[in-house]
Amino acid sequence: KQNKLPDKNDQADALALAAYAIAHWGDDEFFLQFEPGVIAQMRQSWLQLQSVNRIKSPIVNRARQQLAREFPEAALSRSNPSKTDGMLPLWAWLAGRERNLTRNTNYYERLYSRSIAKTYGVEISAFTRRLSNLLCDLNDWEQEINTQILSFLEQPQFAAYTQVFQKFGIGARPQALLLSQIYPITKFESLGRFKRRLGMAKEEFSSGDKETMNTGAGSKLCRTQLYLWVLDMIAPAHARPKNEIGEKLGNFYDTRKAQFQDNPEQWTKKAVARLQQQALQEFQRSLIQNLIPMVSKDLQPQLEATLNLTLQTMQLSLASSMAAEDIAPGVKQNQVKKGFGNLVISQTAAYGCRLLFKELKRSCNT
Incomplete structure (x- = not known):
């Protein structure tokens, strides 16, 4: 609108950006200032962390839908990262992941042994276990990015x-x-x-x-x-x-x-x-x-x-x-x-x- 361009397309956008730069080149106030180096890397790490979280959400929802039939007692369980090894207890158990714990716990094993699903012969499917594996991998990825962010902040x-x-x-x-x-x-x-x-x-x-x-x-x-x-x-x-x-x-x-x-x-x-x-x-x-x-x-x-x-x-x-x-x-x-x-x-x-x-x-x- 500012440049009276009849249409908005890639060429018009390029021209508008060029005109803006020429008009305000000498005044930093008209431009966003981004620091290079560590600051740029920190921003990228933060954005990557948000992307991983967005990828996790639909997988978690689908896995919980599966568990509503296959293991209803755990379908709505919260599974926050463990303070001991950083793994997600429910999804790690479903994925069959080995855990490095100071004290072994068989909570989900004992809970599943009493599950109503087993009474009706419903087993935990390979689909659910593969979803759980994906969630464990994404959690590991998230922990890596988080460690990187902490190293930047230090x-x-x-x-x-x-x-x-x-x-x-x-x-x-x-x-x-x-x-x-x-x-x-x-x-x-x-x-x-x-x-x-x-x-x-x-x-x-x-x-x-x-x-x-x-x-x-x-x-x-x-x-x-x-x-x-x-x-x-x-x-x-x-x-x-x-x-x-x-x-x-x-x-x-x-x-x-x-x-x-x-x-x-x-x-x-x-x-x-x-x-x-x-x-x-x-x-x-x-x-x-x-x-x-x-x-x-x-x-x-x-x-x-x-x-x-x-x-x-x-x-x-x-x-x-x-x-x-x-x-x-x-x-x-x-x-x-x-x-x-x-x-x-x-x-x-x-x-x-x-x-x-x-x-x-x-x-x-x-």
């Missing part, structure tokens, strides 16, 4: 960074991703650029009398990891770091959470507004997908602009004329709680991002 140039991350209760895996985005901290002169890089910056959207600030700029991967960090380490009071940082983050989270408990009507209205916006956005996508291809290319920009303006007018009209109590009965309470919970977690993550920037600046400049 390098001396990252010592100040990892110490700060530990104060925040951020684990080794998310540390690797965050480091790959923000190292060295000296390249960030302002909090705004730091938050944008980690996906926690706000973008302004305004149309007529309506102005909103949406989170969306920057790394979605980092934003997700920060969200999970708050969910796992800050939201549960018992898991919070036992230090000043943990106290600040905990107080911030608890204060925001209390706002919902004290003012449920306020958050019901916000949930209604959010659902309205989501419905209109989905309606807009449907209209554009179905109507735009039906008109000539010359008329498409005009039609798209007209649709956008019409939908914005509809949204403003809904917001001004429809009270929350008119439609609140159609909004389930769990939708309100979920939406509010997500909001509190996101707000806490943004606050944690601000504290993280200050701590890193202080620690890495001393």
Whole structure:
């Protein structure tokens, strides 16, 4: 759009990228900065780890479906890596893998001997055992990548960074991703650029009398990891770091959470507004997908602009004329709680991002 190109294709993309580079070549602020060497390797290792996890999920689901018939007592058993040998107990047993344990356990052997499946002559199939072997191989692969990430984090140039991350209760895996985005901290002169890089910056959207600030700029991967960090380490009071940082983050989270408990009507209205916006956005996508291809290319920009303006007018009209109590009965309470919970977690993550920037600046400049 910026270069008035009629179509989007590989050639247009190449031209747009070239034009962008020429226009902003002298200003580093317009480009993402990635450090070479260990930082690049750390990022690749983190991405590989996520890929292995995605490969594992459908295999685990299929294996559990098999076990629902062949060994129902263990079908829903959790099988976390053993602290002794790092293997997955259930899948290692099904795969017939030898384990290096200080104390032998026959838990699954004894459980299977009493299984209802054996009563009806149902055996564990070769298909299930091969799936289990795949899971064991993937687990070994995951452990190798994790060891590699830990070796990267132990390098001396990252010592100040990892110490700060530990104060925040951020684990080794998310540390690797965050480091790959923000190292060295000296390249960030302002909090705004730091938050944008980690996906926690706000973008302004305004149309007529309506102005909103949406989170969306920057790394979605980092934003997700920060969200999970708050969910796992800050939201549960018992898991919070036992230090000043943990106290600040905990107080911030608890204060925001209390706002919902004290003012449920306020958050019901916000949930209604959010659902309205989501419905209109989905309606807009449907209209554009179905109507735009039906008109000539010359008329498409005009039609798209007209649709956008019409939908914005509809949204403003809904917001001004429809009270929350008119439609609140159609909004389930769990939708309100979920939406509010997500909001509190996101707000806490943004606050944690601000504290993280200050701590890193202080620690890495001393």
